[in-house]
Amino acid sequence: MNEQKTNFDTETSRDDSDVILDVRNLDVYLNTYSGRIHAVRDVSFTLKKGETLVVVGESGCGKSMTARAIMQLLPEKISEVGERSQILFNGTDILKMPEKKKETELRGKYISMIFQDPTTFLNPTMTVGEQIAESLLLHSKMKKKEAMEQALSLLKMVKITNPEKRIRQYPHELSGGMRQRVMIAMALACEPKILIADEPTTALDVTTQADIMELIRELQEKMGTSVILVTHDLGIAAEVGDRIQVMYAxxxxxxxxxSEIFKKAVHPYTWALMKSVPSAQSQTEEKLYSLKGTPPDLIAPPKACAFAPRCEYCMGICRRLHPVMAAESESHSAGCWLMHPDAPKPEQLGKGGTI
Ligand SMILES: Nc1ncnc2c1ncn2[C@@H]1O[C@H](COP(=O)(O)OP(=O)(O)OP(=O)(O)O)[C@@H](O)[C@H]1O
Structure with a gap:
């Protein structure tokens, strides 16, 4: 079997003029006291104009570090990006941009990010209006008065109640949902081409979650922004995603x-994630499936399939060789030895089959 690791999905889309972001061979390392964590391992993918790409996976599988690498907001001092990695925004490698340009052009103007917890992002000493205006002033030639007027229209756009009052309030005076709306207003202030949303609704109650996701979708349609949504919630992925990317280790x-991921997934890890989603039926009739074991330690990631120790369909080869990323269709690919033409069908496999 072929040991070389390729990503057919990226190969097929390289010539695509609709591609706004092209991430190639991204490696992120974090130098911690416990050791050097290989947090993102050879990740390649593209994002098209106007689409929503949802990145799913368990905690610690590298979703946030991938998102932060694009925004160039990796943990300071301890992080390192691999030498061969490239993050091309409209053809320009973000990793090679001077720091000043990243500050004044990349972040906010071209790519914006919203986080799970707005309190760590919003400045507690400035009013909501001043903060939105500040981001407008940084990226445009607006005067302060004009920026405050624009801040008010942005607060109206994100449907905050009583915007004339909110604009003069401080973050601590607002509810969690309102603070999240303020962060979205700030992120969209300069009409970025890409919005990265990292678990934007996890800290909110279910109703507010739905409202915020609906808001992001509405604004995306209106502004034509491309969205990368990081979530561990497959329900949200099913609602808003055009494409789904599953990460593990x-x-x-x-x-x-x-539809390929939800109806025709081929990787046992994706199957396990799907089975763990509560449905109306599973809540009343059966115990919810829970995936046993934990993801591997990324200080010494396995050379072979990282999911093998937890996989019900694990074969001998899975513990020896890294799987090849193979195409199911032009838009669907996965890295699993079960896809090899010589592999038995999953239903024929007992634990630890041989190939
Ligand atoms: N600031 C940090 N310092 C040290 N290690 C970190 C830091 N942030 C993340 N890591 C480690 O990097 C790896 C990838 O983490 P990442 O946050 O990208 O995962 P994730 O999929 O986004 O999970 P979660 O949903 O829990 O944030 C994990 O092993 C994690 O423990």
Whole structure:
């Protein structure tokens, strides 16, 4: 079997003029007291204009570090990006941009990010209006008065109640949902080409979650922004995603359109994630499936399939060789030895089959 690791999805889309972001061979290392963590491992993917790409996976699988690498907001001092890595925004490698340009052009103007917890992002000593205006002043030639007027229209756009009052309030005076709306207003202030949303609704109650996701979708349609949404919630992925990218142990293990992933997933890890989603039926009739074991330690990531120790369909080869990323269709690919033409069908496999 072929040992070389390729990513057919990226290969097929390299010539695509619709591609706004092209991430190639991204490696992120974090130098911690416990050791050097290989948090993102050879990740390649593209994002098209106007689409929503959802990145899913368990905690610690590298979703946030991938998102932060694009925004160039990796943990200071301890992080390192691999030498061969490239992050091309409209053809320009973000990793080679001077720091000043990243500050004044890249962040906010071209790419914006919203986080799970707005309190760590919003400045507690400035009013909501001043903060939105500040971001406008940084990226445009507006005067302060004009920026404050624009801040008010942005607060109206994100449908905050009583915007004339909110604009003069401080973050601590607002509810969690309102603070999240303020962060979205700030992120969209300069009409970025890409919005990265890292678990934007995790800290909110279910109703507010739905409102915020609806808001992001509405604004995306209106402004034509491309969105990368990081979530561990497959329900949200099913609702808003055009394409889904499943990550495990710092790698992409399956990627495809929403219907390919939800109806025709081929990787046992994706199957396990799907089975763990509560449905109306599972809540009343059966115990919810829970994936046993934990993801591997990324200080010494396995050389072979990282999911093998937890996989019900694990074969001998899975413990020896890294799987090849293989194409199911032009838009659907996965890294699993079960896809090899010589592999037995999953239903024929007992634990630890041989190939
Ligand atoms: N600031 C940090 N310092 C040290 N290690 C970190 C830091 N942030 C993340 N890591 C480690 O990097 C790896 C990838 O983490 P990452 O946050 O990207 O995962 P994730 O999939 O986004 O999970 P979560 O949903 O829990 O944030 C994990 O092993 C994690 O422990």
């Amino acid at each position: 710092g790698e992409i293990i399956e990627t495809g359109t929403k």
